[in-house]
Amino acid sequence: MNRSNLQKVFSILGVLVIAASFIGLGIWQLNRARESRIPVVVDSTLVSLQSITQPRIALPTTATLRHVQASGRYIADFQAPFQVDGAGRSDTWEVGLLATDSDAAILVVRGLWSQRLPISSTQIVDVTGKLMPHQNDDVTQSSKTVLSRIDSALVVDQTSRNLYDGYVIADNESVNGERIARERISPPTPRSAVPGFYWQHLSYVVIWWFMAGVVLYLPFYQRRVIPRETAKEN
Numbered sequence: 001m002n003r004s005n006l007q008k009v010f011s012i013l014g015v016l017v018i019a020a021s022f023i024g025l026g027i028w029q030l031n032r033a034r035e036s037r038i039p040v041v042v043d044s045t046l047v048s049l050q051s052i053t054q055p056r057i058a059l060p061t062t063a064t065l066r067h068v069q070a071s072g073r074y075i076a077d078f079q080a081p082f083q084v085d086g087a088g089r090s091d092t093w094e095v096g097l098l099a100t101d102s103d104a105a106i107l108v109v110r111g112l113w114s115q116r117l118p119i120s121s122t123q124i125v126d127v128t129g130k131l132m133p134h135q136n137d138d139v140t141q142s143s144k145t146v147l148s149r150i151d152s153a154l155v156v157d158q159t160s161r162n163l164y165d166g167y168v169i170a171d172n173e174s175v176n177g178e179r180i181a182r183e184r185i186s187p188p189t190p191r192s193a194v195p196g197f198y199w200q201h202l203s204y205v206v207i208w209w210f211m212a213g214v215v216l217y218l219p220f221y222q223r224r225v226i227p228r229e230t231a232k233e234n
Contacts, residue, residue, distance in 0.1 A: 015215055022212035026205045033201035042066065046128060055104040055162035059133050065187075068168060069128045072100040073121050076158060079113050080147045082139040086186035093185060095147060095167070097155060098127060105159055107152055107167035111182045119175070129170035130187045 042065045049070040052063040076097040083093045092113040099105045108127055110116070119125060135149035142148040144158070152163040169187045173180040 011219070015219055019212045019215045022208045022215065026208035026212065029201045029204040029208060033198050033205070036198050036201060049100070049106065049131070049164070049168075050102060053131070053164060053166070055102075055164050057165065059131070059165040063131055064133050064166070066131050067128065068131045069126065070098060070100055070106065070168070071124060071126045072098045072105070073124060074108075074119050075099045075105065075121055076155070077116070077118070078107075078145055078147045078155075080109070080150050083109075083150070083185075084188075086188050093150075095150060097159065098125070098168075099159075099161055103161055104164060105152075105161040106164035107150060107155070109150065109167060109169045109185050110173065111170075111184055115182055117180060117182055119180075123175050125180075126174045127168060127170050128172045129168040131166055131168055132187065133166050 044067050046067050046069055049068045052066055052068065053060055074096040078095045078097070080093040080095045082090055084090050094110045094113045094116040096108045096110050096119075097105050098108045108129070132150075134151040134153070136151075138148040140146065140148050142154055147154055150167050152165060152167070156163060169185050171184050
């Protein structure tokens with residue numbers, strides 16, 4: 001095989017490898033699009049907070065959205081403005097800092113701030129609810145009684161207790177077995193673990209496969225254009 005034929009073989013192989021890579025990326029994005037529509041299945045079994053996570057560590061992925069129970073005393077109360085519930089309604093939430101028996105504490109969304117129900121710091125409260133990851137984006141300015149986002153990192157200077165990562169959206173509170181009646185916040189609908197949106201992934205499929213088509217077409221384009229330009233020059 002002479003040098004010219006060898007160069008052609010390597011050129012063809014290079015084109016096929018690049019095109020196959022683009023096609024593979026398109027297939028990957030197509031699978032991601034399908035996975036993004038698979039509903040998240042969360043274990044709804046009620047478990048103790050301490051059994052699935054611990055203070056001073058990042059919230060484990062397996063603990064997110066679990067239905068948990070905890071007991072303790074509310075030692076602080078905060079406003080969380082511009083919060084959006086599972087129905088898309090925006091309001092100011094009441095967030096309590098629940099000190100548990102294990103010398104730890106966790107933030108608990110109790111309900112709407114406009115319907116807040118103060119509880120004595122001496123009363124033991126039993127709480128059940130959905131465990132959520134901490135929020136990352138600020139929606140307002142923080143102060144001693146206002147949370148710009150629901151995140152235990154904002155209250156580390158207000159307690160000496162070890163803080164849990166994340167927070168609980170309470171669906172029930174009770175004192176001495178008596179349920180506290182109030183309107184509760186509906187948790188956000190669980191989203192797919194795949195980041196991005198369905199149509200976003202499909203658009204990437206189109207882009208990658210278009211690139212593959214361009215790569216495969218270029219050699220034929222050069223075969224047609226270069227001889228014409230050579231003929232014109234002659």
